[in-house]
Amino acid sequence: MRRLLTIGFGVGLAGAAGSACGAVSAAGPKVDASVQDANDPDPVFTPDQMAALALLSPSSLPAPPQDISNKMADDAAAAQLGQRFFYEAGFSGPLLDTDNDGSPASLGSPGQTGRIACAGCHLPASGFSDTRSFQRQISLGAGWGRRRAPSLLDVGQSKIVMWDGKHDALYNQVFGPLETVVEMNSSRLFMAEQVYQRYKTDYQAVFGPMPPLGDATQFPQLSAQLTGCQPKIPSDPAPTCDATFHGMPGDHAEFDGLSPANQTAVTRVVVNVGKALGAFERLLTCGPSPFDAWMHGNPSAISRAAQRGAGLFVGKAGCVTCHAGPFMSDEKFHNVGLRPEIVQQAFTDSDDHGAATGIAAALADPLNTHGAYSDGDDGRLPAAVTTAMEGAFRTPKLRCVDMRPTFMHTGQISSLAKVITFFNLGGDSSGYPGTNEIKSLGLSDLEQSDLVAFLQSLDGPGADPMYQHAP
Numbered sequence: 001m002r003r004l005l006t007i008g009f010g011v012g013l014a015g016a017a018g019s020a021c022g023a024v025s026a027a028g029p030k031v032d033a034s035v036q037d038a039n040d041p042d043p044v045f046t047p048d049q050m051a052a053l054a055l056l057s058p059s060s061l062p063a064p065p066q067d068i069s070n071k072m073a074d075d076a077a078a079a080q081l082g083q084r085f086f087y088e089a090g091f092s093g094p095l096l097d098t099d100n101d102g103s104p105a106s107l108g109s110p111g112q113t114g115r116i117a118c119a120g121c122h123l124p125a126s127g128f129s130d131t132r133s134f135q136r137q138i139s140l141g142a143g144w145g146r147r148r149a150p151s152l153l154d155v156g157q158s159k160i161v162m163w164d165g166k167h168d169a170l171y172n173q174v175f176g177p178l179e180t181v182v183e184m185n186s187s188r189l190f191m192a193e194q195v196y197q198r199y200k201t202d203y204q205a206v207f208g209p210m211p212p213l214g215d216a217t218q219f220p221q222l223s224a225q226l227t228g229c230q231p232k233i234p235s236d237p238a239p240t241c242d243a244t245f246h247g248m249p250g251d252h253a254e255f256d257g258l259s260p261a262n263q264t265a266v267t268r269v270v271v272n273v274g275k276a277l278g279a280f281e282r283l284l285t286c287g288p289s290p291f292d293a294w295m296h297g298n299p300s301a302i303s304r305a306a307q308r309g310a311g312l313f314v315g316k317a318g319c320v321t322c323h324a325g326p327f328m329s330d331e332k333f334h335n336v337g338l339r340p341e342i343v344q345q346a347f348t349d350s351d352d353h354g355a356a357t358g359i360a361a362a363l364a365d366p367l368n369t370h371g372a373y374s375d376g377d378d379g380r381l382p383a384a385v386t387t388a389m390e391g392a393f394r395t396p397k398l399r400c401v402d403m404r405p406t407f408m409h410t411g412q413i414s415s416l417a418k419v420i421t422f423f424n425l426g427g428d429s430s431g432y433p434g435t436n437e438i439k440s441l442g443l444s445d446l447e448q449s450d451l452v453a454f455l456q457s458l459d460g461p462g463a464d465p466m467y468q469h470a471p
């Protein structure tokens, strides 16, 4: 990034000269409008840009909206239990892929069990994103997934989650990593039995009586070795299990053999784990940034470049059409014309239809907010898949974006500067499903680096340290 004139110099002059022409009026942020340098032009804002910027930075950042699908969403005891679950590796089945080589970039060695916690891919010290897996693009759990682990900071602001919208609530999201062969490679039956063995008293204090999950005549006792999938090629497992998936619906084994009432009881325990996890996740925030300090009266809180970048973000560059609101996401799905590239040296997610398959899966999910496990349905799920969802992904939030190891759902873009180059070119010309919504922008080099400076000004303090480890 280009070097900027020293901020102190600009501020001093602005203070002496007062608010010069084109600068913002008293209500908005203060800019330094007195340094004459073609390589560092004065930030200038129209009233429309000012109004648009105000929407990004309310006087205080809103708490997560109410989540009526989870009546425990704001329960402190549930959140504390959720925090323990988040850091618990004991729910996971065997590691598979031989890239699990025991180095710090993996979670252990093939065949080892009990190694994969939520925190194994959502690292607290990295804004709850994955800076562990080799190359920091897609995540290595039991095997390789195909997408980048998003940061969980401010995830409580979203109702529908995942890059493709596959889960419509935090309470049902837990079934994703738990019952995926390449993530935790485990199952709801194993998790329910482990909660019974390890957390019974605390679980019951929050959610009431547990079913008799220790009674082997009713509930076959799954071991950590047997839960999950033992795929045909364990050393290189495909993302979808190609063998019996022990402990989940459709296994023709331990789970399917349970009485219908006991199947429901097991699922209910894991839904409640999800409700506790959801309560915890709602506490994870990025927090106020230098950009907010600038918006609320500190003229030198961000560089002149970042100030110009803010104007571009809501103006010429048009970012705010999708990255809207205080968390800079409209929470909708858009196709930005990203041609999947090889990540982690071996994988291309070349046939990823995004929300077209994700929303279809959410609509078909018996655990969704329309169903019996939800505490309320606020109509968050779209009625049907639309053509615009083809190849579309959920707009990522941008607070604390600079903490992310790589960018986009594939992790294929390695820096914010390259993300801006990508948008400036109007995306890739071909190689992705669906229709690209974005157009080339014609930004100069200076404007592009200004946008990067703006994105970097969105860093906040991150999650409270008390949430960054098991309680």
Ligand code: HEC
Binding pocket: 086, 116, 117, 118, 119, 120, 121, 122, 139, 140, 141, 142, 145, 147, 148, 149, 150, 151, 152, 155, 158, 160, 161, 162, 163, 164, 170, 173, 174, 177, 178, 182, 183, 184, 277, 281
């Ligand atoms: C093996 C790595 C891995 C593990 C373990 C893991 N995750 Fe994730 N997580 C991911 C990836 C990758 C995605 C994005 C996948 C997608 O969108 O298709 C994700 C997405 C999410 C999201 C959605 C965030 C958003 O903004 O859309 C939430 C919430 C989440 N994970 C929570 C959890 C919880 C809770 C656990 C433990 C029960 C967990 N994760 C375990 C890798 C992991």
Ligand code: HEC
Binding pocket: 313, 317, 318, 319, 320, 321, 322, 323, 333, 334, 335, 336, 338, 393, 394, 395, 396, 398, 401, 404, 406, 407, 408, 409, 410, 416, 419, 420, 423, 424, 437, 438, 451, 455
């Ligand atoms: C049409 C809607 C739209 C517009 C306009 C748009 N974005 Fe995005 N942005 C997205 C979507 C969707 C993604 C995720 C795409 C993916 O992973 O496939 C994204 C990804 C990003 C990311 C990566 C974040 C991450 O966690 O990976 C950044 C940074 C970003 N956008 C910034 C910008 C900036 C700056 C602009 C203006 C130049 C802009 N965006 C314009 C929708 C949009």
